[in-house]
Amino acid sequence: MKMDTDVRQKLISNGLASVLIYAMPVILMFLTLSVTGQRPWQQTTQPSVPLLHFYLSFEHALGPLKNYGITLFVLVLGVAEFSLGLYEGRWTKTEKSIDIACFAASYIMLRPFFTYVGLKVLPVVLPGLKNRFAWVPFFWGVLIICIADDLTQYWYHRLHHQVPWLWRFHRTHHSAAYMGMAMASRQNLNYTIFFSQIYLSAALVYLGLGGPALIVLGLKGVITTLAHSCIPWDKPFYKYKVLRPAAWVLERLISTPATHHAHHAASTDDGIGYYKGNFGNMFFLWDVIFGTAHISREYPKAYGISHYQGDQWYAQLLWPIFKSKVEGSELAANGPMVK
């Protein structure tokens, strides 16, 4: 299956525009330092950052669970979703196995792997550069990580939808007929393990931007989990007139349940679902900038893939290492690239 010429052209032009967007925070920082005459690398100590102190004291309060703040948040949200009956009986045995296997794999196997890369591989790949850019002021560090991490994830995600041969690596994330906190980690392991933005952010931490990365990645974890959740926390923003100006800003800036659920819809026929766009993870702004946005204030009636027939959990977790036994499935041995 070939890519449309129109899609290919948009990928190229949007990719070139992204080069400018990546450089933008550094250019702005350069201009600011030029005008103010500040030279942060000449300071012997970094100025105190209240936001970072607040975050670290919050982490400290979690005691032995301090490295699992986001995991705890996801689990509490999952219990809330389940207690409220929001899965409506669609959480079948196969789907449960996939969700649990993906969740466990990402925390048990991938976390130590990424830590190993950060501690052992980066000093070899980027020798002598440890903390080289620790002088970058906190505010600019936050802006750099926000753009570097989230724009890279936008591209990684978009390519898996628009490049036909990449789709099957991302299919597992879309195969469930429901939405919920488990969706955020429901991915084929080969999709997650090669997540570009994780390696990029790890490199930036190694280069000295660890403080800003803590704040940005914490915030990103919360926003992306809430965008996948079946608790429609954004509904009051659309319902009450006084909140509508805030809703207008919010739905263009970050991923909300309404816009991200539209991305997971089974169909585009109702004018709500839009799986051909809304690729943003923390920021929806990338979709607005690149013309892949479809802003909705309603939620799709059905989620998932219309032709999905419940491929085995091992095929969904580890394709192409293990193949699906469902005949004609995209994950089967001789299945189509895109159905």
Add this chain to the structure above:
Amino acid sequence: MRLQDFTLLGKKILVGVVATAVPLVILLGGLHLTRKVLTRDSATEQVSSHAK
């Protein structure tokens, strides 16, 4: 796994490497240049103020 699966995985890894390397090079280069250019400017200013 067949040969074509390995090829597919290889291509996928390559896409990931490019998606990581492009922004990393832009940021590394940009931050390096920022410091280099502004340090040189400061040094030039100091020299010219001493000369006066």
